[in-house]
Amino acid sequence: MNKVSFQIGFICILAFALISWNSDMRKTEIALLQYNGGGDWYANPTALINLARFCNLELKTNIEPRYSTVDVGSAELFNYSFVHMTGHGNVVFSNSDAENLRNYLIAGGFLHIDDNYGMDPYVRLSMKKVFPELDFIELPFEHEIYHQKYSFSKGLPKIHKHDDKPAQGFGLLWEGRLLCFYSYETDLGDGWEDPEVHNDSPDKRLTALQMGANIIQYAFSQ
Numbered sequence: 001m002n003k004v005s006f007q008i009g010f011i012c013i014l015a016f017a018l019i020s021w022n023s024d025m026r027k028t029e030i031a032l033l034q035y036n037g038g039g040d041w042y043a044n045p046t047a048l049i050n051l052a053r054f055c056n057l058e059l060k061t062n063i064e065p066r067y068s069t070v071d072v073g074s075a076e077l078f079n080y081s082f083v084h085m086t087g088h089g090n091v092v093f094s095n096s097d098a099e100n101l102r103n104y105l106i107a108g109g110f111l112h113i114d115d116n117y118g119m120d121p122y123v124r125l126s127m128k129k130v131f132p133e134l135d136f137i138e139l140p141f142e143h144e145i146y147h148q149k150y151s152f153s154k155g156l157p158k159i160h161k162h163d164d165k166p167a168q169g170f171g172l173l174w175e176g177r178l179l180c181f182y183s184y185e186t187d188l189g190d191g192w193e194d195p196e197v198h199n200d201s202p203d204k205r206l207t208a209l210q211m212g213a214n215i216i217q218y219a220f221s222q
Contacts, residue, residue, distance in 0.1 A: 028220075029064040033085040033111070034071045035126075037092030042069075043116050044086055047192035054192075054209040055216050059149060063216075073097040077104045082219050085113045086189050091122040098129040105130075105172075105179040110219035113182040114189045117162050127172065127180065136170035136182060145169070145181060148214040148221075157207045159200070160187035177222065181215060188212055 030048055034041050048067040055061045070076050070083065073096050077083065083104075093101065105111060113123055124136065139145065139155070146152040146169075156167035167186035171178045190198050191208025200208075 028062060028082075029066070029068055029080065030082045030084060030216075031068045031070040031077075031080040033083050034069050035085070035087075035091050035093065035097070037090035037122065039087035039089040039091050039119055039122065040116075041085070041087050043088060044189040044193050046194045046197065047086075047189040048084060050194065051192045051209060051212045051216070055213050058210075059213055059217055061216070061220070073100050075100075077101070077109070078107065081109060082216065083109065083111050084189075085111060085123075086116045086119075088116050088118040089122065091119060091126045093126045093129050095129075098126070102130045106174060108222075109179070110222065111180040112215055112219070113180065114187065115182070115184050116187055116189060117160075120184060123182070127182075131172055131174070134172050134174065136172060139169045139171050139178075139181075143169075143171075143178075145178070145214060145218045148217040150210040150214055152211060152214070156183055156186045156188075157211055158186055159191040159204060159208045160198075162187065178218075181219075183211075 030052065032041070032048060049065055052063040052065045052067070055063055056065070068080070070080060072093060077100060101111070115123070127136070141153060141155045146155055156169045158167045162185055165185045168184045170182040170184060172180040188208050188211055191200055191205050192212055195205060
């Protein structure tokens with residue numbers, strides 16, 4: 001090998017190493033799903049920021065301490081491996097919205113739906129439009145999502161009273177893969193918000209953040 005060939009080869013190896021390093025160091029950003037129908041998809045504005053910070057501290061993740069808003073029908077959805085959905089009321093997906101979300105989830109994306117109270121009947125209808133062949137099933141307490149860094153032997157923790165029903169965790173499974181996790185009657189997102197928003201006790205907020213970290217860890221490990 002002559003000197004010129006050696007130098008070119010060395011530059012190529014160095015460039016590849018720098019690209020790989022930059023890829024490894026690049027931060028992950030999570031997204032909040034925007035939808036139609038009048039429901040307040042924008043509820044809990046500090047929740048995802050606090051969850052990202054908690055995960056970075058406790059799980060050693062590299063998540064940006066902010067979030068992007070992405071429309072359910074947008075191609076931008078495919079830029080995020082984890083998308084969070086919340087609200088209190090109506091949820092409407094057009095046919096193209098449903099098709100886009102379906103393609104995103106089948107391609108490897110993950111959706112966490114957190115009922116902030118009142119969205120349950122609407123989100124179930126909308127997700128049925130996305131996956132007409134699937135039904136939400138309640139996940140057993142032994143499911144991996146409850147046993148990541150933190151163990152929740154009784155399933156989802158109860159963060160807010162709402163209708164005073166037990167907290168439940170439902171999932172949509174596609175070919176054996178959990179691609180959508182739906183937390184119901186718990187309101188994890190309220191527990192992730194800044195302390196003064198809901199005046200939750202430190203223990204209650206910690207429990208909510210720990211369960212959120214489990215969801216993040218599970219989704220990113222799939």
